[in-house]
Amino acid sequence: EAQVTQNPRYLITVTGKKLTVTCSQNMNHEYMSWYRQDPGLGLRQIYYSMNVEVTDKGDVPEGYKVSRKEKRNFPLILESPSPNQTSLYFCASSLTASLYEQYFGPGTRLTVT
Amino acid sequence: AQSVTQLDSQVPVFEEAPVELRCNYSSSVSVYLFWYVQYPNQGLQLLLKYLSGSTLVKGINGFEAEFNKSQTSFHLRKPSVHISDTAEYFCAVSEATSGTYKYIFGTGTRLKVLA
Numbered sequence: 298e299a300q301v302t303q304n305p306r307y308l309i310t311v312t313g314k315k316l317t318v319t320c321s322q323n324m325n326h327e328y329m330s331w332y333r334q335d336p337g338l339g340l341r342q343i344y345y346s347m348n349v350e351v352t353d354k355g356d357v358p359e360g361y362k363v364s365r366k367e368k369r370n371f372p373l374i375l376e377s378p379s380p381n382q383t384s385l386y387f388c389a390s391s392l393t394a395s396l397y398e399q400y401f402g403p404g405t406r407l408t409v410t
Numbered sequence: 411a412q413s414v415t416q417l418d419s420q421v422p423v424f425e426e427a428p429v430e431l432r433c434n435y436s437s438s439v440s441v442y443l444f445w446y447v448q449y450p451n452q453g454l455q456l457l458l459k460y461l462s463g464s465t466l467v468k469g470i471n472g473f474e475a476e477f478n479k480s481q482t483s484f485h486l487r488k489p490s491v492h493i494s495d496t497a498e499y500f501c502a503v504s505e506a507t508s509g510t511y512k513y514i515f516g517t518g519t520r521l522k523v524l525a
Binding site for chain 1: 416419442444446452453454455456459461500502504511512513514515516517518
């Protein structure tokens with residue numbers, strides 16, 4: 298089954314404790330992206346990747362890191378999480394950028410206390 | 411810079427009534443336009459998209475949208491809604507020629523279908 302998976306689905310952590318949210322797709326998509334969803338703000342793009350070893354900032358990259366060492370995986374790293382990073386995070390992938398629809402993962406609800 | 415505006419944060423409508431969810435965008439270059447739906451506790455899934463050609467686009471579940479370049483709008487419509495259409499709907503834009511490859515989403519419209 299074609300899908301985007303994220304782990305963990307729920308995470309409660311404390312300020313400053315490094316964490317990684319994994320994202321994997323099995324569709325051989327070139328483009329992958331991370332979003333955060335906050336009430337009243339919709340989805341905002343954090344980082345995206347055009348292909349392996351090619352990443353770029355979205356609109357809200359501060360406090361986040363990403364890497365794309367393999368085509369299927371695109372982990373999101375929070376080196377020192379803060380409470381303002383409490384949010385619902387979505388990973389998405391598409392065949393290539395712009396032209397094609399994105400397929401979204403089920404989301405990761407992160408709480409930073 | 412591109413932006414997407416969904417003016418209506420919530421739209422209540424009775425079952426079997428028509429509905430229109432509004433989306434306006436701003437961009438200095440050609441864009442691709444998308445509507446996504448998010449059911450409770452789920453990720454987003456594509457309803458329809460406009461890339462080029464006919465300005466009236468038909469999607470899944472009986473939804474359609476019309477691209478209006480002069481008004482920079484891409485409103486979503488359904489002639490008769492069902493209870494199961496209750497969800498949040500997001501309009502999104504990607505720029506076709508800028509080379510930035512970003513996606514910009516609107517703030518979403520919660521559609522609540524009443525019995």
